[in-house]
Amino acid sequence: MTTASPRSDRDARDVVRFYLLDHRTPLGKAIDVALLGLNLLFVAVFVAETYSLPARVDATLRDLEAAIALVFLAEYVLRLYGARNRVAEFFNGYTLVDLLSILPTLAVLALPVPVAVNVGFLRALRVIRVLRFYRFTRDAEFFFGTVSDNALRTTKLLLTVLVLFFVSAGLFYSVEHRTNPGVATFGDAFYYTVVTLSTVGFGDITPATAAGRWVTVATILAGIIVIPWQAGKIVREWAHREKVNVTCPSCGLSHHDRDASHCKSCGHVIYQEFDSRG
Template sequence: MRRLYWSKAEHAKQFRYGLLALDAISIGWIVYASFLPLSAMVMAVDVMLGLGLLAEFTARTAATKRPLRQLLRPLELADLVAIVSLLLAPLLHGALGFLRVLRTLRLLHSVRLITSLRSDLPFFRRNEEATLAAAQLGVFIFIMTGLVFETQHRINPNIGNYADALYFTVTALTTTGFGDIVLHGASGRLLTVVIMLAGVTLFLRLAQTLFRPSKVRFTCPSCGLQRHEPDAVHCKACGIQLKILDQGLV
């Protein structure tokens, strides 16, 4: 199992692509289920999906050298909380319905998987910082959309599904504020403020990354400078000769 999760062998990469597909299915179901009335079938799919993700989580934890330390990492705890929220689907209605939003934390696992496959994705290697910034913004939008949906769809007739919640989240993040959908209550107003402040910060970070001159990451063995021009032969900070690997492309 350790080789499947961490090896660079072809079969291990295929296994991790399979995990990405599993994450995509789980996230797709989260969105699709918001359009469905709560029923025994929906809860049964939640539980079955949760059992599959729990099996993967258990195997991944057991494959590490120190399972307990791995389990206590923030990303692992977030993943576990997301899985538990699926397994407790029969209880997550009424007063506990808000906890369903925790399953959106599964996106953090997807981003980490993509990062681990960077050597197999040329586009990711060339645009690593921009891709990660876009992924962080996407995760934020999705989690905020989940919060808006779970806190508002029972009390706000304008928030009926994830599409409505996503529409409001994006208009708040961009500070457009059309006004056709507003969140009810003091908690709704505070959530709107969080979306505007944190979202705009992430959006600006993405824009800054996109328009920043293209550079490559390579740690200078002398001074430690990590960002260099793509065709750099010497470090611009200390002048030492660099040996940056490239594919010989002009």
């Protein structure tokens, strides 16, 4: 019986890691597009299941959810297999989100029916899968090409707002829909989240549980902290878009005016080529 050599195993892991991170080759692009589409579908199935649907449609959605969860489980295992440092990869924030988003579905599939019924409400945690979209914005290179730094920051800001809305609405729905008559669907929870974060506060939907109130508090705090932080990065970049990224050799100050000949901080001469034609 032959066994795989350490070298061949390392080569296989390098290939797996390459294609899970690659944005340029046809296979790498196909994997990117497929995972992006499955993420969107996984979240869409969760939203659809919160509405009253015919039994046949509901069963189809559950089967689809299970199939997608198994694909994500395979991806999760492959990411751990291909990682250079498996412990670091396991504790990576994106990887933990990947696991947490599919565990409730896998638990429902694996556990006996009476137990599965009791833990089924945890399937609402699938909505945290939207956090997975941040993995696609780690760098400026996408399957369709490379975007500018400003475009990437703007994308992250928009994604932050959408993620905050969806995760907050999903968590609020999961803790409120069993006891709160005003939260029958994900749409109700999403409406409440938008109204709350926009400080309109109509008062037609209010938390009925302690968990719902804590989710609301966490949502407001996250909105106050995270969104201005992301927006501040964009404003700072726009404010410096007319600057030249030249570092003073004397004091280390960077980003000088285009026509600067001396450092504004220490007065050291910094040569910059400047076109007098403007």
